[in-house]
Amino acid sequence: MYKFLTLLTSLCLVVCKDDRKTVTQTELGDSEVSSSYFSMFDYVIFSLIGVLAIYWFLIRKKEKEEVPIIKKLTVIPSQGRSNDPNFVNKMKNSKRNVVIFYGSQTGTAEEFAGRLAKDASRYGMKGMIADPEECEMEALSQLNEVENSLAIFCMATYGEGDPTDNAQEFYDWLQQGDQDLNGLKYAVFGLGNKTYEHYNAMGTYLDKRLQELGASRVFDLGDGDDDANIEEDFVTWKEEFWPAVCEAYGVEASGDDVSMRQYSLTILDDPTNKDQVFSGEAARLGSLRKQKPPYDAKNPYLAPVSVNRELHAGGDRSCMHIELDISDTRIRYNAGDHVAIYPVNDPQIVESMGKRLNADLDVVFSLKNVDEDASKKHPFPCPCSYRTALSHYLDVTSPPRTHIFKELAEYADEKDREFLLKLTSPTPEGKNLYSEWVVKDHRNILAILEDLPSLKPPIDHICELLPRLHARYYSISSSSKLHPTSIHITAILVVYETRTKRTVKGVATNWLTLKHPTNGIKPTVPIYVRKSQFRLPFKPTTPVIMIGPGTGLAPFRGFIQERHKAKEDGKPVGETILYFGCRHKSQDYLYQEELEDYLEKGTLSKLHVAFSRDQDKKVYVQHLMAQNKEEIYRLIVKEGGHVYVCGDARNMARDVHTVLKNVVVDIGGKLESEAEDFIKKLSQKGRYSADVWS
Helix, strand or coil: HHHHHHHHHHHHHHHHHHHHHHHHHHHHHHCCCCCCCCCCCCCHHHHHHHHHHHHHHHHHHHHHHHHHHCCCCCCCCCCCCCCCCCCCHHCCCHHHEEEEEEECCCCCCHHHHHHHHHHHHCCCEEEEECHHHCHHHHHHHHHHHHHCCCCEEEEEEEEECEECHHHHHHHHHHHHHHCCCCCCCCECCCCCCCCCCCCCCCHHHHHHHHHHHCCCCCCCCCCHHHCHHHHHHHHHHHHHHHHHHHHHCCCCCCCCCCCCCCCCEEEECCCHHHHHHHCCCCCCCCCCCHHHHHHHCEEEEEEEEEEEEEEECCCCEEEEEEECCCCCCCCCCCCCCEEECCCCCCCHHHHHHHCCCCCCCCCCEEEECCCCCCCCCCCCCEEHHHHHHHHHHHHCCCCCCCHHHHHHHHHHHHHHHHHHHCCCCCHHHHHHHHHHHHHHHHCCCCHHHCCCCCCCCHHHHHHCCCCCCCCCEEEEECCCCCCCEEEEEEECCCEEEECCEEEEEEEHHHCCCCCCCCCCCEEEEEEEECCCCCCCCCCCCEEEEEEHHHHHHHHHHHHHHHHHHHHHHHCCCCEEEEEEECCCCCCCCHHHHHHHHHHCCCCCEEEEECCCCCCCCCCCCHHHHHCCCCHHHHHHCCCCCCEEECCCCCCCCHHHHHHHHHCCCCCCCCCCCHHHHHHHHHHCCCCCCCECCC
16 A cells, blocks of 8 residues: 555646646746646645545455454563562562662661561561662552562661652652552651651651551561660561461461671673773772763762861861862752762771781672572672771671671681671670670671681671761851852861770861872762752741851851852841850861851851850850841741751751740740640751751
8 A cells, every 4th residue: 555655646746747847847938827827736636635544444444454464572570680660570470579778868767668578588488688779669559469478668867857869759659649559568667867756757657657558567566776775676576477477367477597708709800901991980890990971879970079167266076078070960959958978998998807817808709699589789899808898898896786696606616606796686695795796886897807706707708797988068168159169068077086996087088188189189089969858948038047056057058158159249148146156266267267257257147156065164056146136036927938957967957946936935935835736846947957967
């Protein structure tokens, strides 16, 4: 049919061409007019319309009806590989019945999920871990199609009661979706920090929401408090959780724990192509050698350090002001955002581990998951050298968790093996021993190897067991309105001594303190920007009160710069009040000249500074706030002002919250319950924001 139409169209064009030639010649003549109403061109057009009509109404319909006789392609099932976003299909194909989802910002929830998946094998069950960001979470309604299925959620709470980045889409779906989850059996372990106001908000919400959608809870919601001992909380919860699962599913533990390697080792004897070996890249091979935007967590930018100067004028502490050059990178940021920095471990620790383990750190190796259906093929970017793994990918400074001791026990003599197993015991004695000897003494993996001389594990097993070294986040202390080509950081150097007289150094800050531009050469650090909801009001005329002692001043420096730029541009700016605190005016008054200059120029309406140790009685920012209750009440109640808090969550942020509540009670004449409700509504409306840490 198509060939016929093509032929007909060609014929039409030929006839049209000849006919148009005749018409043109006629038009050029004196006054010749054809005696016929229709030319040959008209007849051809009419014929073509008729043929098309017959095709459209008769032949085309028949062709449509004949389409099903075409042989269809057969699609082979994916066999449960990680590229199938439907996790239920994956479970069916790999014959698994337990799925453990994790919402993780720092890696702890992901680590707990992996441990639960490994535990499942002890009870005749087969588990897999899953990132909700990579899954079609709508498939939860289909999970009951898997026999004896169970969904476990290890969900951390981030910021002000928010989900972690990788759980955001899942959280949005839970809020909007109304799926029927009848038949879904689940359990939730929440990870949080009690110093924050919205403790374990994500875990609590998920547990409640799943029940509302018809799911059945197998065991009580678990609460892990990172401010106390989250490892103990998790171990206690899972020791009670698994017996509850056994009872619900009618299964029994298979016996004693069996130590099983999760990854197989491959040594690359002669890695001829160095370009195929990772050298510290976050995820993409070669991304540090060939930089290309856009830059993100998997593709950080190697930012040149253009400025690194000391902010403290005296004392035994150090605080750095660092400026990172982002010229021509397309990186954009707003005041209040965070910059993530990928640090490198102390080379002395790395070298000492190599010597203690009698390992050649320059050997190139790869660890591959023995479970072919696992979504996580490698524990970190592989292949790489042991030196690269210990320097860039593994956390060698944090105290190891209990499951690591259980795995390492087989490499020690009888005495040390007994001690290591006691550390992993869920008994009160075992928990207390772990708390005292590991947590409170802050023993990292090197200290443990040094204190237990018979312990001689292979270096590849150490690399398998240690958690990932994650990026460190800093509040950006500049405004892109004033500094569009640079990001500023204000960071205190972390160094302290433990009870065992060992010196502990903060990984990122001690690495950054070495990054000084010298003789025109600028060292680089891998970074990316993480967006935040910590924002100035949309209207610059809205009053703001900022409370930020110490390095809590960082985001407010950006806020003040932004308002200063608006003021210079001739825009009206509302009252801008800062409460800042430090120990001594002569030692650690950060950006003193800068702040006083903003005050003199009118960008800062008022500057309240508390020097806690310049007098006998300590004075903090909350004390200065209590002296200005009328002003605070006027700004936040009568004039619709915004309140911002940044810094210590454990004490300062709580005390500031109490002061604000007292302001509403004492000046506004409200009851405490009414004042608390008012503060809560301020937060819900985005007028009371906190960027705090413990």
